[in-house]
Amino acid sequence: MTDKIQERMTKFYSGDDRSVTINAVQGHFATSNSHINYYIDVTRLKVRAKEAENAAASLRSKLLHQVEDVDTIVCLDGTEVLGGFLAQELEKGSFHMTNKHDTMYIITPEENSIHQFMFRQNNRLAIEGKNVLILAATLTTGETMKRMMECVSYYGGRVSGVTSIFSTMKEVNGQRIISLFTENDLPGYTAYHPSECPFCAKKIPIEAVVNGYGYSTL
Numbered sequence: 219m220t221d222k223i224q225e226r227m228t229k230f231y232s233g234d235d236r237s238v239t240i241n242a243v244q245g246h247f248a249t250s251n252s253h254i255n256y257y258i259d260v261t262r263l264k265v266r267a268k269e270a271e272n273a274a275a276s277l278r279s280k281l282l283h284q285v286e287d288v289d290t291i292v293c294l295d296g297t298e299v300l301g302g303f304l305a306q307e308l309e310k311g312s313f314h315m316t317n318k319h320d321t322m323y324i325i326t327p328e329e330n331s332i333h334q335f336m337f338r339q340n341n342r343l344a345i346e347g348k349n350v351l352i353l354a355a356t357l358t359t360g361e362t363m364k365r366m367m368e369c370v371s372y373y374g375g376r377v378s379g380v381t382s383i384f385s386t387m388k389e390v391n392g393q394r395i396i397s398l399f400t401e402n403d404l405p406g407y408t409a410y411h412p413s414e415c416p417f418c419a420k421k422i423p424i425e426a427v428v429n430g431y432g433y434s435t436l
């Protein structure tokens with residue numbers, strides 16, 4: 219079943235690797251912190267094995283010489299499949315690991331009832347004293363990423379890198395963001411503070427609420 223948003227989606231190609239694509243659609247969308255004129259759909263890179271594998275290879279070449287130590291990949295926004303392929307790519311060499319068994323940890327945090335990220339006891343070994351690469355689907359205001367970075371520090375880990383499929387941020391908390399796509403790949407992409415949104419000013423209804431997992435129409 220397709221809906222109006224899906225019907226309007228256009229494919230955008232990565233400048234570095236034409237096999238890596240995302241979908242985007244123009245309109246009036248709300249995130250938890252902003253209103254945006256594009257909904258960016260990165261689902262294919264998260265749920266299709268071949269696409270995730272290609273994206274992981276592309277991410278590896280971007281991370282090379284930017285991130286040196288990775289023991290653990292923390293996956294946000296349902297990026298575990300991509301995280302698995304990324305670990306495989308990073309294990310090919312050039313990235314230093316302190317793990318005893320020469321393989322990376324791939325974990326995902328839980329969010330408690332007051333929206334704090336947390337790790338259960340059985341996962342803490344993957345964070346404490348480890349170099350952690352955080353992988354997200356999309357990064358627009360950096361608020362979620364800041365909370366994730368604080369969580370890693372809280373459990374005794376060191377954030378050695380932050381990467382995402384799409385990002386409009388160049389850095390968060392002094393940490394450089396390495397992404398496959400930026401707003402420059404989407405002509406005219408703009409994020410507005412909800413109180414300054416020109417669509418809202420013209421009383422144009424919000425089409426969907428969006429986050430790193432996807433969209434829900436109102």
Ligand SMILES: [Zn+2]
Pocket residue numbers: 246253412415416417418419
């Ligand atoms: Zn608006």
